[in-house]
Amino acid sequence: MSKEMDFKFEKFEEYWGTAENVQKIMGHCRICGSKLLLSHLPDYKNLIVQETARCIDCGEGNRKVIHVLN
Numbered sequence: 001m002s003k004e005m006d007f008k009f010e011k012f013e014e015y016w017g018t019a020e021n022v023q024k025i026m027g028h029c030r031i032c033g034s035k036l037l038l039s040h041l042p043d044y045k046n047l048i049v050q051e052t053a054r055c056i057d058c059g060e061g062n063r064k065v066i067h068v069l070n
């Protein structure tokens, strides 16, 4: 679990600027700038939600974030 959290933290450190700016970066491919396809996969057994982002244009910019439900 700590591995995913580190990954998430690391990613967020790369973002800068206003919240609006961060949201803009998060919703778009970092490689080609296309809009990312976001999907959420709830895992109620482990109380997490897996969020995956995939670029349908270039296939790059894949992102996987684990949200922990408390």
Ligand SMILES: [Zn+2]
Pocket (backbone or CB within 6 Å): 029, 030, 031, 032, 033, 034, 055, 056, 057, 058, 059, 060, 061
């Ligand atoms: Zn792309």
